[in-house]
Amino acid sequence: MSPPAFDYYWEDFPVGQVRDMGRHTFTEQEIVAFGRQYDRQRFHVDPEAARETLFGGLIASGWHTCAVAMRGMCDAYLARSACVGSPGLDSLKWLKPVRPGDEIAFRARVLEVRPSSSRPGLGLVKFLWDAVDRSGEQVLAMEGWQLFERRANPDR
Amino acid sequence: MNVRADSLLYWEDFTPGEVVEMGRHTFAEDEIIAFAQQFDPQPFHTDPAAARQSIFGGLIASGWHTCAIGMRLMVQNYIGRAASAGSPGVENIRWLAPVRPGDTIRYRRVILEARPSGSRPDLGLVRSRSEALNQRGEIVMTMEGWGMFRRRPAGAQ
Numbered sequence: 491m492s493p494p495a496f497d498y499y500w501e502d503f504p505v506g507q508v509r510d511m512g513r514h515t516f517t518e519q520e521i522v523a524f525g526r527q528y529d530r531q532r533f534h535v536d537p538e539a540a541r542e543t544l545f546g547g548l549i550a551s552g553w554h555t556c557a558v559a560m561r562g563m564c565d566a567y568l569a570r571s572a573c574v575g576s577p578g579l580d581s582l583k584w585l586k587p588v589r590p591g592d593e594i595a596f597r598a599r600v601l602e603v604r605p606s607s608s609r610p611g612l613g614l615v616k617f618l619w620d621a622v623d624r625s626g627e628q629v630l631a632m633e634g635w636q637l638f639e640r641r642a643n644p645d646r
Numbered sequence: 647m648n649v650r651a652d653s654l655l656y657w658e659d660f661t662p663g664e665v666v667e668m669g670r671h672t673f674a675e676d677e678i679i680a681f682a683q684q685f686d687p688q689p690f691h692t693d694p695a696a697a698r699q700s701i702f703g704g705l706i707a708s709g710w711h712t713c714a715i716g717m718r719l720m721v722q723n724y725i726g727r728a729a730s731a732g733s734p735g736v737e738n739i740r741w742l743a744p745v746r747p748g749d750t751i752r753y754r755r756v757i758l759e760a761r762p763s764g765s766r767p768d769l770g771l772v773r774s775r776s777e778a779l780n781q782r783g784e785i786v787m788t789m790e791g792w793g794m795f796r797r798r799p800a801g802a803q
Binding site: 527528529530531533543544545551552553556557558560561564568569573574575576577578579580581582583584585634 | 686738739
């Protein structure tokens with residue numbers, strides 16, 4: 491039998507496990523670039539106009555924060571895992587604006603695991619993925635599921 | 647909508663039960679790969695050959711890409727002219743079917759509920775469900791969420 495092709499299978503995500511997903515500093519340039527491409531609201535694309543809004547200045551699109559979290563997740567574990575996708579997220583909260591220069595740390599905590607009832611070779615993991623700024627305040631919190639292949643041989 | 651197309655939309659203009667078409671987008675293979683290389687580098691999003699060997703049998707778009715394009719269309723065709731004050735978040739994002747190269751996805755939004763903000767008399771909240779459908783009419787993604795909008799000031803059109 492060939493050796494496992496991945497570092498992480500369903501069994502490698504025990505409940506309570508916490509994993510660091512890296513840090514990212516959001517620059518004004520990239521906030522504006524993402525905003526222009528996907529979320530052209532003035533508080534995401536125009537530093538001048540953003541000052542007149544409720545937010546008092548430029549803030550990153552919430553989808554930008556999510557996309558960067560996804561990249562951190564891929565680099566931290568997902569790209570080396572036997573992940574076969576995600577059925578979705580139960581909740582996604584944008585708790586605090588992300589502003590130019592903010593350094594955001596991303597992390598994953600395993601909340602729940604269960605084997606797939608319909609696919610015996612697969613298992614589900616429920617994660618809390620969150621992001622905090624330098625003062626430790628949460629800016630993003632997402633709860634959702636990922637589907638992984640199970641190890642064919644649990645002793646491996 | 648019950649307001650002129652060129653006027654600013656306030657909280658009062660979002661009517662529960664209303665369905666708003668937000669436009670459509672055809673996902674090209676190169677943009678699926680470009681988005682994923684930046685934000686979601688898993689082989690079934692970035693590598694057509696590896697994707698054929700995966701459970702999906704071919705390249706599929708990142709679910710975040712489907713979300714981001716929905717946001718773009720919503721701003722272009724809908725809330726770009728609204729007095730939007732952002733969103734506290736969304737719930738129940740479901741990626742129900744893969745989006746593949748060449749798929750044309752249309753997005754629509756159903757207004758579920760509208761209520762004034764408890765803490766900010768100048769703001770109101772709108773709860774809506776977004777749906778994305780492919781060219782065969784299959785729902786590929788749904789989500790629900792709250793948006794915050796300014797309330798119409800006295801005297802505004």
